[in-house]
Amino acid sequence: MAESPPGAILDTLRLYDGRVVPLPAVMGVLNVTPDSFSDGGRYLDPDRAMAHALEMEAAGATIIDIGAESTRPSGARAVSAEVELQRLLPVLQRLSGRLTVPLSIDTRKPEVARAALDLGAAIINDVSALSDKAMAALAADSGCTVILMHMKGGPEDHIRFASYRDVVAEVLNFLKERAEVAERAGIGHSRIIVDPGLGFAKTAQHNLAILANLECFCRLDYPVLIGASRKNFISRISGKSDTDVLFGTNAVNAMAVAAGAAIIRVHDPAPAAATARMAAAIAAARRA
Numbered sequence: 600m601a602e603s604p605p606g607a608i609l610d611t612l613r614l615y616d617g618r619v620v621p622l623p624a625v626m627g628v629l630n631v632t633p634d635s636f637s638d639g640g641r642y643l644d645p646d647r648a649m650a651h652a653l654e655m656e657a658a659g660a661t662i663i664d665i666g667a668e669s670t671r672p673s674g675a676r677a678v679s680a681e682v683e684l685q686r687l688l689p690v691l692q693r694l695s696g697r698l699t700v701p702l703s704i705d706t707r708k709p710e711v712a713r714a715a716l717d718l719g720a721a722i723i724n725d726v727s728a729l730s731d732k733a734m735a736a737l738a739a740d741s742g743c744t745v746i747l748m749h750m751k752g753g754p755e756d757h758i759r760f761a762s763y764r765d766v767v768a769e770v771l772n773f774l775k776e777r778a779e780v781a782e783r784a785g786i787g788h789s790r791i792i793v794d795p796g797l798g799f800a801k802t803a804q805h806n807l808a809i810l811a812n813l814e815c816f817c818r819l820d821y822p823v824l825i826g827a828s829r830k831n832f833i834s835r836i837s838g839k840s841d842t843d844v845l846f847g848t849n850a851v852n853a854m855a856v857a858a859g860a861a862i863i864r865v866h867d868p869a870p871a872a873a874t875a876r877m878a879a880a881i882a883a884a885r886r887a
């Protein structure tokens with residue numbers, strides 16, 4: 600796999616439906632779940648979920664990531680494809696024709712991804728990095744973009760696996776391998792996004808080590824997504840109030856974009872969009 604020279608920065612993401620997303624992109628999180636760690640239960644009602652997606656778009660989200668299964672570090676309950684679909688379909692139907700920005704589906708299940716692609720999603724966000732071969736085949740055949748995230752264990756128990764000799768090297772190798780598997784399955788290089796998976800089988804120190812070495816991830820020849828928003832390591836470091844967590848999230852996002860991250864996944868798109876614009880401008884001035 601070819602690596603770009605340091606400093607080679609992608610400026611757009613091209614999707615299979617012809618849409619072009621400027622980078623850095625702000626991915627707004629829409630959790631249609633009862634138990635997500637920061638907003639569980641708030642958007643289970645399809646009308647509220649739709650309204651929130653449109654609000655996030657108006658606030659500056661350039662992608663909306665919709666998920667119906669929580670993957671929080673402890674106590675997340677795995678749900679069946681039927682339950683995911685029951686939660687998702689009414690929201691996807693309401694968003695169809697209303698949402699202008701691309702939709703990403705946060706799922707590990709090919710049947711759920713298939714239904715979302717049929718209703719207009721352009722990106723599969725798979726926190727298991729295509730561990731199900733049927734998901735790889737679906738992504739290859741459909742032509743959609745895929746997010747490959749690092750995790751160890753499953754969403755229900757990943758915190759038990761937070762142990763590494765060298766977290767940066769191990770996560771980098773995992774992402775390289777999964778990207779190679781995806782390409783071998785027929786997913787074109789330009790359709791792959793990688794994500795080190797902050798908080799997934801990682802302690803605060805592991806997350807900090809990854810963030811401190813983000814340039815190494817950005818040197819892989821794929822856009823890098825960073826999902827730090829409101830995660831536990833931020834409240835442990837920045838402070839626990841909502842304002843502390845928001846500012847801590849923005850600090851991570853600014854440094855991630857400055858290091859070359861292409862997409863930041865957030866619950867609060869307005870501050871994230873302003874943060875990304877500023878950090879990207881400084882990074883561009885540094886390269887000029």
Ligand code: HH2
Nearest residue numbers: 630635636669670671748794796797826
């Ligand atoms: N984080 C969460 C869920 N999906 N996908 C990617 N690619 N990267 C992430 O960091 C990531 C993700 C967890 O956040 P959230 O969706 O808010 O919570 P929950 O899983 O409890 O619904």
